[in-house]
Amino acid sequence: MTDPRAVTRAGGPRAAQAKGTAQAPAEPLPVPPWRPRPREIRARTPISLERIVDVALAIVDAEGTEGVTMRRVANELGTGPASLYAYVDSREELLQRVHERVIEEVPFPDFDALGWQEGVRQFALSCHDVYRRHADIALLSFADIPTTAKSLQGAEDLLASMLRGNVPVHVAAWALDRISLYIAADAYEGWLMQVRFGGATPEESEELGRAYFDQVGDFFASLPRERFPMMTSHLQEMMEGDGEERFRFGIDMFIAGIASQVPNQVPN
Amino acid sequence: MTDPRAVTRAGGPRAAQAKGTAQAPAEPLPVPPWRPRPREIRARTPISLERIVDVALAIVDAEGTEGVTMRRVANELGTGPASLYAYVDSREELLQRVHERVIEEVPFPDFDALGWQEGVRQFALSCHDVYRRHADIALLSFADIPTTAKSLQGAEDLLASMLRGNVPVHVAAWALDRISLYIAADAYEGWLMQVRFGGATPEESEELGRAYFDQVGDFFASLPRERFPMMTSHLQEMMEGDGEERFRFGIDMFIAGIASQVPNQVPN
DNA sequence: TCTACTAGCGAACAGTGTTCGCGTCAAGTA
DNA sequence: TACTTGACGCGAACACTGTTCGCTAGTAGA
Numbered sequence: 001m002t003d004p005r006a007v008t009r010a011g012g013p014r015a016a017q018a019k020g021t022a023q024a025p026a027e028p029l030p031v032p033p034w035r036p037r038p039r040e041i042r043a044r045t046p047i048s049l050e051r052i053v054d055v056a057l058a059i060v061d062a063e064g065t066e067g068v069t070m071r072r073v074a075n076e077l078g079t080g081p082a083s084l085y086a087y088v089d090s091r092e093e094l095l096q097r098v099h100e101r102v103i104e105e106v107p108f109p110d111f112d113a114l115g116w117q118e119g120v121r122q123f124a125l126s127c128h129d130v131y132r133r134h135a136d137i138a139l140l141s142f143a144d145i146p147t148t149a150k151s152l153q154g155a156e157d158l159l160a161s162m163l164r165g166n167v168p169v170h171v172a173a174w175a176l177d178r179i180s181l182y183i184a185a186d187a188y189e190g191w192l193m194q195v196r197f198g199g200a201t202p203e204e205s206e207e208l209g210r211a212y213f214d215q216v217g218d219f220f221a222s223l224p225r226e227r228f229p230m231m232t233s234h235l236q237e238m239m240e241g242d243g244e245e246r247f248r249f250g251i252d253m254f255i256a257g258i259a260s261q262v263p264n265q266v267p268n
Numbered sequence: 269m270t271d272p273r274a275v276t277r278a279g280g281p282r283a284a285q286a287k288g289t290a291q292a293p294a295e296p297l298p299v300p301p302w303r304p305r306p307r308e309i310r311a312r313t314p315i316s317l318e319r320i321v322d323v324a325l326a327i328v329d330a331e332g333t334e335g336v337t338m339r340r341v342a343n344e345l346g347t348g349p350a351s352l353y354a355y356v357d358s359r360e361e362l363l364q365r366v367h368e369r370v371i372e373e374v375p376f377p378d379f380d381a382l383g384w385q386e387g388v389r390q391f392a393l394s395c396h397d398v399y400r401r402h403a404d405i406a407l408l409s410f411a412d413i414p415t416t417a418k419s420l421q422g423a424e425d426l427l428a429s430m431l432r433g434n435v436p437v438h439v440a441a442w443a444l445d446r447i448s449l450y451i452a453a454d455a456y457e458g459w460l461m462q463v464r465f466g467g468a469t470p471e472e473s474e475e476l477g478r479a480y481f482d483q484v485g486d487f488f489a490s491l492p493r494e495r496f497p498m499m500t501s502h503l504q505e506m507m508e509g510d511g512e513e514r515f516r517f518g519i520d521m522f523i524a525g526i527a528s529q530v531p532n533q534v535p536n
Numbered sequence: 537t538c539t540a541c542t543a544g545c546g547a548a549c550a551g552t553g554t555t556c557g558c559g560t561c562a563a564g565t566a
Numbered sequence: 567t568a569c570t571t572g573a574c575g576c577g578a579a580c581a582c583t584g585t586t587c588g589c590t591a592g593t594a595g596a
Contacts, residue, residue: 030490034483044561044574070553074576082555082576091553142453143460145484152496159498173506178518182446185410185453192411215302216413222298228420230427238441250446253525260524312543312592338584342545349584350545359584 032147035096039087047077049087049097056098057134064135064191065095099140100148105130108154116165117255123158124183124251131187138187141180162258171261179254186247193243213239300415303364307355315345317355317365324366325402332403332459333363367408368416373398376422384433385523391426392451392519399455406455409448430526439529447522454515461511481507 031037038049055076059067070081070091077083088094109122131138146152155176162172197208217239225232241249299305306317323344327335338349338359345351356362377390399406414420423444430440465476485507493500509517 027492027495029492030487032484032487034480034487041574042562047575069551071551080576080578081553082578083574085554086574086576142457143464147487152491152499156496156499159502163498169502170505170508173502174509174514174517175521177514178450178521181453181457181518182450185449189410189449196411212302216300219298219300219302219415223420224295224297227295228424230431231420231424234427234437234441237438240438241442246442246445249442250449253443253446253529254521255525256528257521257523257525260528261521309543310593315544337582339582348545348547350547350586351543353585354543354545 029147029149029152032145035147036089036093041086045079045083047079047083047087051077052084052087052094053097053101056094057101060095060098060135060137061133064195065098065137065139068095068098070094095137095140096144099137099144100146102130102134102137103127103141103146104148104150106154108157111157111161114161116162116167117259119161120158120179120255120258121251123154124179125248127180128183128187128247131184132190136188136191138184138191141184166262166264167258168261168263171258175254175258179251182250182254186243186250190243190247297415297417297420300413303415304357304361309354313347313351315347315351315355319345320352320355320362321365321369324362325369328363328366328403328405329401332463333366333405333407336363336366338362363405363408364412367405367412368414370398370402370405371395371409371414372416372418374422376425379425379429382429384430384435385527387429388426388447388523388526389519391422392447393516395448396451396455396515399452400458404456404459406452406459409452434530434532435526436529436531439526443522443526447519450518450522454511454518458511458515 052073055073056068059072059076068091070084073094074081074084084094088097106123106127109119109126111119114122131141158176159172162175163169167175193209194205197205197212217235220231220235220238223232231238320341323341324336327340327344336359338352341362342349342352352362356365374391374395377387377394379387382390399409426444427440430443431437435443461477462473465473465480485503488499488503488506491500499506
């Protein structure tokens with residue numbers, strides 16, 4: 001059974017963000033047959049797929065995907081839950097569309113200028129950043145193959161950049177897949193932690209987080225030294241670093257791992 | 269804000285599996301204050317926390333965590349949902365206990381004999397394998413710090429093995445955290461794909477999966493060549509490899525990344 | 537034996553995603 | 567312009583969900 005996840009699950013606009021480059025004429029791309037087509041309905045009310053996704057995204061940002069209820073989205077649009085099913089087959093599909101919207105936000109770096117290592121790094125950080133700003137939406141990226149024009153262009157550019165840097169084809173293709181998985185996983189985990197701390201304000205949340213980590217540190221410090229000599233003596237190093245630092249550390253390990261597979265070139 | 273995830277979220281028995289080494293006297297470890305203590309109740313019925321977890325785990329294995337309903341678990345035990353709340357604070361806590369049970373299954377390799385690189389590899393594969401056998405339970409490992417004796421021992425041994433191999437302390441600590449995240453993410457994604465294919469029997473599922481991947485391949489093949497030269501010309505390589513191969517590829521990239529940080533030693 | 541307590545749980549609450557089928561209104565035809 | 571047609575909109579209901587309340591009943595201790 002082969003696996004098509006070589007295409008990164010995270011995408012974004014090619015250049016439309018930083019530079020003022022004119023958009024391509026947007027020749028329509030083929031339609032992926034495995035995901036539902038947007039319904040084509042002549043709206044008679046102010047509701048539309050776009051507005052539904054708008055509302056759902058706002059709820060996700062405020063409370064996470066769990067807060068997205070058909071009733072609630074419908075209410076916010078002044079109607080009942082049944083009306084949404086004209087535009088969307090299920091809650092699941094609605095959330096997929098929200099995810100699709102979110103990944104369009106990811107800006108793509110100038111791969112030509114940066115070289116593949118820094119290009120991959122920048123992409124990963126941007127993508128992670130976007131996910132972190134949208135609660136637990138990263139969870140929707142698992143096992144998903146993005147097929148929007150922007151996503152595809154991003155994957156193409158990333159791939160081209162790596163190939164130009166002599167990364168073997170199969171390494172480049174698979175590495176993109178693996179890195180995307182890692183990005184989504186970390187973003188989701190970050191959201192989970194943030195939620196666990198609770199706290200109405202960011203400061204309160206920060207304080208509760210610190211209290212939690214203190215507890216964890218105390219727990220590990222209290223382990224019997226003779227049975228856990230490494231963990232107790234290196235507790236300091238284990239507890240160091242915030243989420244962002246750890247994320248970057250992982251990305252850099254990935255990049256170093258890829259670099260070690262580039263022929264005729266010393267990894268460091 | 270520091271972050272305690274240096275401790276791997278996946279754990280397992282030290283040697284109790286392969287070798288016949290006598291178990292340690294099991295001196296009680298400190299109790300982590302941040303997670304709920306098992307209720308201490310004198311059961312008057314055949315239900316107990318252990319039996320509840322048994323039933324829940326069986327449901328997870330058969331259908332995934334979504335199938336675990338309080339009513340259903342209760343029914344299977346011949347009682348009503350309210351009875352479960354004497355042993356467990358919430359459905360969430362029940363699933364956490366199921367996860368705790370599952371990670372106890374992970375066997376630990378003989379790190380002393382293998383060296384850190386092969387040790388990490390074996391551990392990752394074992395852990396992944398266990399998760400893959402228990403539906404989407406890997407999702408419960410996100411943002412979780414396992415604190416069972418076995419898990420802690422596993423983390424200790426893994427850490428010790430890497431330090432013996434001259435991996436810098438902070439690299440070893442963080443790497444364990446990152447690799448654990450990657451393992452869980454891939455296991456979860458694997459389950460999602462499996463579910464997407466549906467199919468009652470494994471053969472049927474395999475066939476549906478193949479059909480799905482064919483669709484995806486066709487889609488990418490149908491992209492305009494001039495706009496997506498890399499993806500269209502390297503489709504073969506992108507589609508190659510099943511989930512397991514890709515997982516191993518990622519682990520090996522991680523290991524190579526760590527190795528590149530070992531001083532006084534050529535990575536390959 | 538009597539009391540005090542607590543494990544066990546039936547019933548209910550406040551939600552959830554989704555479906556059915558009826559009204560209604562706009563477009564297409566005569 | 568009048569009529570017919572059909573699809574959109576959505577109120578109401580279905581079959582669930584996690585969780586709580588407070589009553590019943592049986593055991594442990596006095």
